[in-house]
């Protein structure tokens with residue numbers, strides 16, 4: 282069996298892993314590295330794959346998918362909600378590229394072809410890619426996220442992005458037995474992560490303070506996953522929340538696939554009480570009537586959140602509450618670290634309070650170790666991390682073979 286890392290080798294971004302076994306080729310994920318700009322797309326595989334499987338909708342795993350369809354015809358496999366969310370995010374990335382003047386290796390035409398050739402698959406439902414039997418397992422990362430089990434000469438599990446703890450939104454990852462080769466994400470392999478319950482408590486305390494004091498809180502959130510998670514965390518305060526940006530559409534998609542989340546009824550209850558903002562006029566009304574504004578984009582790279590940010594930047598009684606990781610040099614990172622918003626030619630000082638809560642959707646370092654122990658593979662391939670080589674070295678100490686291939690490298694397993 283051969284494995285070629287086309288992207289996400291010793292880095293986070295543009296995930297793409299090609300597996301070859303029994304005369305079949307399966308591509309797992311086909312993403313884009315969004316930052317630093319301009320975006321970098323996963324390279325084309327050297328030969329046509331028999332199938333492509335997309336683990337989840339985040340663009341660093343799905344954002345290059347249409348590129349394949351400019352050259353080939355091949356089936357794609359993913360869960361139903363992943364298809365809808367992927368389409369939403371790629372359409373948005375095409376819009377952004379047009380606005381910013383980036384060249385993309387595909388257009389709406391190839392996206393439509395990709396959607397047409399996609400088969401939606403349930404967790405646990407067997408499907409065949411080339412000569413290989415495959416199935417998907419809930420990865421607990423965002424709604425619809427999946428790890429991919431491929432049965433070739435050896436049984437390989439590709440984790441995708443994985444989170445093996447339950448959250449307010451998701452149940453947590455499920456793992457198969459009988460894994461020979463584990464291709465694991467390594468996001469937190471070399472980083473410490475604060476316990477999530479503590480962060481959730483702090484976030485709720487801060488929101489309670491805002492409501493009691495009659496202040497305003499702006500919560501930037503990733504449209505997919507994080508926005509719905511925060512809505513559920515703040516269930517009790519739903520009547521104080523306004524929702525804006527692409528997070529609205531993403532939330533609509535997630536709630537229409539209620540079987541993919543932990544408690545669809547609870548989410549619907551929240552959605553019935555919040556204010557859905559649809560215009561600039563609505564934004565002014567939200568600022569008056571709703572102390573908690575939840576909006577994308579999570580790193581302040583664009584979207585209606587900027588309109589709110591301008592309004593509260595000089596208000597010392599207001600606060601910005603980041604709910605996740607900020608890529609270095611993203612506009613959100615500048616707000617948190619330098620108290621300056623600087624993006625697309627616009628620059629202003631931030632004089633309100635800035636807070637950060639780490640609600641990670643990835644396994645912690647201990648979580649990754651637990652995944653390795655539970656699946657018990659003889660070989661581990663570390664991808665999608667800043668310290669993959671160090672992680673592989675530590676895994677080798679536990680008596681398993683471990684690799685951290687660079688982009689473009691092929692390993693024989």
Ligand SMILES: [Zn+2]
Nearest residue numbers: 337339422442
């Ligand atoms: Zn992800």
